Amino acid sequence: MFSLPEFKIEKTFSKYSKETVKQTVGWGLIESKIPQSWIMSEGEGITVAVIDTGHPIHEDINPEQIMEWKGDRKIAAIKPFNASEGKNFIDYEDIYDKNGHQTHCTGIICAQNNELGMVGIAPKAKCISIKALDSRGYGTAESVLNALKYAKEIKPDIISMSLGSANAYPPMHEIIKDLYKMNIPVVCAAGNSGDSGVNYPAAFEECIAIAAYDSYGRIANFSSKGDEIDWACPGVNISSTFLNNSYARLSGTSMACPFMVGIIALMLAKHRKLEKSGIYNDCKDIESIRQHLLKYTDDKGAVGKDNSWGYGVIDVISALKSIKEPEPEPEPEPEPEPEPEPEPEPEPEPEPEPEPEPEPEPEPEPEPEP
Numbered sequence: 184m185f186s187l188p189e190f191k192i193e194k195t196f197s198k199y200s201k202e203t204v205k206q207t208v209g210w211g212l213i214e215s216k217i218p219q220s221w222i223m224s225e226g227e228g229i230t231v232a233v234i235d236t237g238h239p240i241h242e243d244i245n246p247e248q249i250m251e252w253k254g255d256r257k258i259a260a261i262k263p264f265n266a267s268e269g270k271n272f273i274d275y276e277d278i279y280d281k282n283g284h285q286t287h288c289t290g291i292i293c294a295q296n297n298e299l300g301m302v303g304i305a306p307k308a309k310c311i312s313i314k315a316l317d318s319r320g321y322g323t324a325e326s327v328l329n330a331l332k333y334a335k336e337i338k339p340d341i342i343s344m345s346l347g348s349a350n351a352y353p354p355m356h357e358i359i360k361d362l363y364k365m366n367i368p369v370v371c372a373a374g375n376s377g378d379s380g381v382n383y384p385a386a387f388e389e390c391i392a393i394a395a396y397d398s399y400g401r402i403a404n405f406s407s408k409g410d411e412i413d414w415a416c417p418g419v420n421i422s423s424t425f426l427n428n429s430y431a432r433l434s435g436t437s438m439a440c441p442f443m444v445g446i447i448a449l450m451l452a453k454h455r456k457l458e459k460s461g462i463y464n465d466c467k468d469i470e471s472i473r474q475h476l477l478k479y480t481d482d483k484g485a486v487g488k489d490n491s492w493g494y495g496v497i498d499v500i501s502a503l504k505s506i507k508e509p510e511p512e513p514e515p516e517p518e519p520e521p522e523p524e525p526e527p528e529p530e531p532e533p534e535p536e537p538e539p540e541p542e543p544e545p546e547p548e549p550e551p552e553p
Contacts, residue, residue, distance in 0.1 A: 184321065184322075184323065184324070184348060185315070185316070185321070185322045185323065185324060185326070185327045185346050185347065185348045186316065186320050186321045186322070186346065186347070186348070187236070187282075187284055187316060187320035187321075187345070187346055187437060188345070188346070188347055188372055188374050188375035188376075188382065188407075188435055188436055188437055189375050189405075189435070190284070190375065190433050190434060190435030190437050190438070191405075191433065191434040191435065192431055192432075192433055193420050193431075193432040193433060193434055194431065194432045195425060195429055195430070195431040195432075196429065196430050196431070197428075197429050197430075205298065206296075206297070206298045206299055206300060206301060206302055207300070207301050207422065208301070208302060209301060209417075209421060209422045209423075210398045210417065210420070211398075211416070211417025211421060211442060212302070212304065214398070214417065215417070215446075215496075215497070215499050216499060216500050217304050217445075217449075217499060219500060220449055220499050220500055220503050221296070221306075223449075223453055223503045223504070224305075224449040224450070224452045224453040224456070224503055225296070225305060225306055225307040225308075225449070225452070226293065226304075226305025226306065226307050226308030226445065226448040226449055226452045227307045227308075227452050227456070228307075228452055228455060228456075229305065229308045229309070229340045229341065229448040229451050229452050230308070230309050230310075230311060230339040230340050230341075231292055231293070231308055231309070231310045231311070231339055231340065231341045231342070231343055231444055231448060232269065232310075232311045232313055232334040232337065232339040232341070232342045232343070233266075233285060233288060233289055233292070233310050233311065233312055233313065233343045233441075234313045234315050234327065234330045234331070234334065234342065234343070234344050234346065235280075235284055235285035235288055235312075235313075235314070235315070235316060235343075235344075235345060235346065236280050236281070236282040236283075236284045236285040236314065236316045236317070236318065236320060237271070237273075237276070237277075237278055237279050237280035237281065237282070237285055237312065237314040237316075237318075238266065238268045238269075238278045238279050238280060238285070238312035238314065239266055239280050239285055239286035239289045239290070239312065239424065240279060240280070240286075240428075241286055241290065241294075241424040241425075241428055242299070242428055243290060243294045243295060243297070243299050243300040243301065243424050243428075244264075244265050244266050244286075244289055244290060244293065244294055244295065244310075244424055245264040245265060245266055246263075246264075246295070246297070263295070264309075265289075265293040265294070265295055265303075265306070265307075265308070265309055265310060266289050266293070266309070266310040266311070266312055267309065267310070267311055267312070268311075268312055269311040269312050269313040269314075269333065269337070270313055270314070270330075270333050271314040272313070272314060272315050272322075272326040272327075272329045272330050272333075273314055273315070273316070273317045273322065273326060275317070276314075276317055276318060278312065278314050280312075280314075280426070281318035281426075282316070282317075282318050282319070282320055282426075283425045283426040283431065284316075284320060284345070284437065285312065285314075286423075286424050286425055286426060287421075287423040287424060287425055287431060287433055287437075287438070288343065288345050288423075288437060288438070288440070288441040289310050289312070289424070289441070290303055290423035290424030290425075291303055291304065291421065291423045291438060291441040291442055291445065292304060292305060292308060292310055292343065292441045292444050292445045292448070293305055293306055293307075293308045293309065293310055293445070293448075294306065294423065294424055300424065300430055301422050301423060301424070301430060303423075303445060304441075304442060304445025304446060304448070304449065305445040305448035305449050305452070307452075308445070308448040308452070310343075311337065311339060313330045313333055313334060314330075315327045315329070315330035315346070316346060322346070324348070324352045324354075324355065327346065327352075327355065328352065328354055328355050328358065331355060331358045331359065331362070332358060334362070334367075335358060335361060335362060335365070335367075338365065338367065339367065340367070340448070340451055341367065341368050341370060341444055341447055341448060341451075342362065342367060342368070342369045342370065343370055343440060343441050343444040344369060344370070344371045344372070344384060344385075344390075344440070345371075345372040345435075345436070345437035345438075345440045345441065346372070346437075347371070347372060347374050347382025347383060347384070347385060348382060348383050349376075349379075349380075349382060349383070350383065351383045351386070351387070352383065355383075355384060356384075356387055356389075359384060359387050359389050359390060360389055362389070363389040363469055366467060366468045366469055367469075368391055368447060368469050368472060369384065369389065369390045369391065370390070370391045370393060370440055370443050370444045370447065371384050371385035371390045371391065371392055371393065371440060372385060372393060372435070372436035372437045372439065372440040373385045373392045373393055373394050373395075373406060373407040373408075373409070373411070373412055373436045373439075374406075374407035374436060375405040375406065375407065375435050375436055375437075376405075376407045377404060377405055377406070377407065377408065378408055379407065380407060380408075380409050381407045381408070381409035381411040381412060382407060385407075385411060386409070386411045388411070389469075391413050391414070391443065391473070392409075392411045392412050392413050392493070393412075393413065393414055393415065393416055393418075393436060393439045393440045393442075393443045394406045394407070394408070394412050394414070394415040394416075394418075394436060394439060394491060394492065394493060395415065395416065395417070395418020395419060395434070395435065395436045395438065395439040396415045396416070396417065396418065396419070396439075396483075396492075396496075397417075397418075397419035397420070398417070398419065398420065400483075402415065402484070402491045402492060403418055403419050403434065403436075405434070405435070405436075406418065406436055406439075406491070407436065408490045408491050409490050410490055412489075412490055412491065412492070412493035413473075413493040413494060414443060414476070414480065414492075414493045414494055414495065414496065414497060415439065415483065415491075415492045415493060415495070415496055416439040416440075416442035416443045416446075416496070416497075417438070417439060417442055418434065418435060418436055418437075418438045418439030418442070419434045419438075420432045420434060421433055421434065421438040421442075423438070443497075446476075446497055446499055446502075447472065447476075449499065449503060450466065450472070450475065450476075450502055450503065451466060451472075453503055454466045475502065475505075476497055476502065477494055478502075478505070479497060479498045479499075479501045479502035479505065480494045480495045480496065480497055480498065481495050481496050481497075481498050482494070482495040483495040483496055
């Protein structure tokens with residue numbers, strides 16, 4: 184049996200409450216300087232397969248498509264959708280989220296930056312909803328396995344799994360190994376069982392296992408601990424989208440997992456943008472993604488990797504700034520125009536030769552006198 188880690192709903196509030204009447208930015212985004220990172224990347228062009236409790240219906244993820252007048256005609260005012268329906272592997276329910284968990288996780292990744300409610304970490308990334316858990320948060324090993332097989336078919340850039348089981352399921356491990364070879368990172372919630380160990384699939388070495396910490400910089404007491412932990416992300420009192428166009432603050436490694444997914448989406452999007460500009464993309468495989476994250480990790484807890492924090496916390500700004508923008512080529516200096524050759528001075532006109540003076544006519548001889 185697979186299920187949601189036992190998460191805690193701290194508070195729910197409507198879109199008309201004072202907390203969401205204007206867009207709010209959660210403490211995790213502020214601490215990680217996510218809004219400052221959007222000048223470099225917003226997750227453009229990145230797709231995330233979210234395997235969870237179903238497709239979210241929420242205007243902060245998929246705005247209502249309203250009709251507007253243009254002259255004397257009504258036309259659809261098309262607004263971008265940040266989540267699309269994938270496939271449903273719970274045969275006794277439809278694909279939509281009746282639990283709220285996937286709606287919350289999807290919002291953490293990609294709620295739109297639209298002055299409404301709250302905003303996700305990568306507000307221009309796109310999520311694909313794959314339903315493997317029912318409205319109570321339960322699914323079978325087969326439903327989760329089939330969800331992973333479908334993700335393998337559609338080839339997203341990242342897979343987000345805020346679910347788990349205390350027991351390994353070997354066929355699932357084989358699919359995750361295939362996804363690893365395909366360079367599709369599988370990011371998983373470590374679990375909310377404290378010292379009882381990391382859940383599967385997070386405990387598989389090919390996955391990226393995420394622990395949770397709070398706004399005081401402490402590992403959450405519920406966060407599962409173990410050698411398999413890779414990194415920690417904000418996971419206590421996290422605001423995001425919820426059922427019926429509402430919002431909620433939830434706590435759990437379920438919230439920390441999509442936070443890391445959003446960070447990876449920002450990083451991959453910037454690498455790909457620069458690749459189109461002719462810059463080498465050094466984050467094309469999972470190991471290079473891990474190494475890039477590790478290079479810009481702030482160590483927490485015991486020195487080095489430990490079983491609570493893993494390697495520590497990602498320095499998002501440094502990780503993105505390290506991906507150098509191409510320097511603009513200097514404009515070539517204009518070649519100097521050749522100086523015009525001096526025009527030759529005109530040859531002086533020859534002076535006219537003087538006309539010879541006429542010879543004097545001879546004087547007539549005098550006539551003889553008679």
